[in-house]
Amino acid sequence: MWTVNSIGRLGNQMGEYATLYALAKLNGHQAYILPAMHQYLATIFKITLPMISSEMVGKIHWRNYNLHDWMLEEYRHIQGKYVKLTGYPCSFTFYHHIRHEILQEFTFHDYIKEDSNKYLLQLRGLRKSVTYVGVHVRRGDYVNVMPQVWKGVVADKKYLDKAMNYFREKYHDAVFVVVSNGMAWCKEKIDASKGDVYFAGDGQESSPGRDFALIAHCNHTIMTIGTFGIWAAYLAGGETIYLANYTLPDSPFLNVFKPSATFLPEWIGIPADLSPLRPKS
Structure with missing residues (x-):
């Protein structure tokens, strides 16, 4: 046993x-x-x-x-x-x-699957075709823990812009479904003026199931950091963009975390901006 x-x-x-x-x-x-x-x-x-x-x-x-x-x-x-x-x-x-x-x-219960598909169908509206991109923005405790404990950063606006533009250029019908435990920050930083961004997350850490199911049912994934995003991308299949090299080379995080064993080789990494961690000259 x-x-x-x-x-x-x-x-x-x-x-x-x-x-x-x-x-x-x-x-x-x-x-x-x-x-x-x-x-x-x-x-x-x-x-x-x-x-x-x-x-x-x-x-x-x-x-x-x-x-x-x-x-x-x-x-x-x-x-x-x-x-x-x-x-x-x-x-x-x-x-x-x-x-x-x-x-x-990790097959979802039918009622969860139906709930996710119903929501995604509503987003489609009158569009002839849609390529759904799930976006998970991990904030919460990581905002402080990453720089203070692990010599690392969380995803910033620049990273999300780059990742979203990758999909916009590749798929003319891309629609972004954002879930996060820091939704106020997302609404402030993510440009939704093109009409292709939907903020779906309820922001509650205690009820992650619905948010998770939603982005796992999308075609592609933009993840930031954390196992929630990794698993959503693994279940969704499709293309995945992740935040790469988000700690300094001497970070203690690298003793317990091996990027090559975490991100699938075919996933696309966009390097993080580490300048906030470096001393101001």
């Missing part, structure tokens, strides 16, 4: 679930999820891993096995019948070889 810790918000929970699913399969063990994870994910997705009861969790003597945020050869040979994987794994290197199964696990 293998399980994984249930920590973090939606993107983290998805990363933990997918990693448990893949590693238990590789090592020939049955995976079970904790009640907290079931509560988080089963309301949104048609997940199939069984849940272990709280009572049972307490009775088992688990072997905690901490994971890096990327796959290592040794993870194919983890010993133990009662293993609890720990950490915040969110890397395609764990599960991309069974992508089809992972996408199957």
Whole structure:
């Protein structure tokens, strides 16, 4: 019986679930999820891993096995019948070889799918064709945590303009669906004067399911930073633009985060402007 810790918000929970699913399969063990994870994910997705009861969790003597945020050869040979994987794994290197199964696990419940498609259809209006681009702008605690703790930045107006113009030039019928936990900033910084930008996010961290489903149902993705955007892009397929090199080279963040194991090779990175982090001359 293998399980994984249930920590973090939606993107983290998805990363933990997918990693448990893949590693238990590789090592020939049955995976079970904790009640907290079931509560988080089963309301949104048609997940199939069984849940272990709280009572049972307490009775088992688990072997905690901490994971890096990327796959290592040794993870194919983890010993133990009662293993609890720990950490915040969110890397395609764990599960991309069974992508089809992972996408199957993260199939949205029908009512969520219908809700998303209904909203996107309304945005289409009288247009003959539409290419939907989901835009996730992660702000919240990251606005302070990135510069103060990780020597990094969050996405700025310049990045979003570049990313959106890429899609505008490529698809004449592009429509942008913006979700964020900093919607006031988005409305101030994102140019919606062309009539192709819709601010859909409710800005509430506590109800991310609807926002997530909305951009995962789009054709393409613009993400900023964070696992929420990574997973939305992974589920949407299509083209993805991400914020690249958003920390200084000596950032402690790079000890726990490996960009090459996080962003798919075909995704397009636009380098962040790090000048706000550099001392004023």
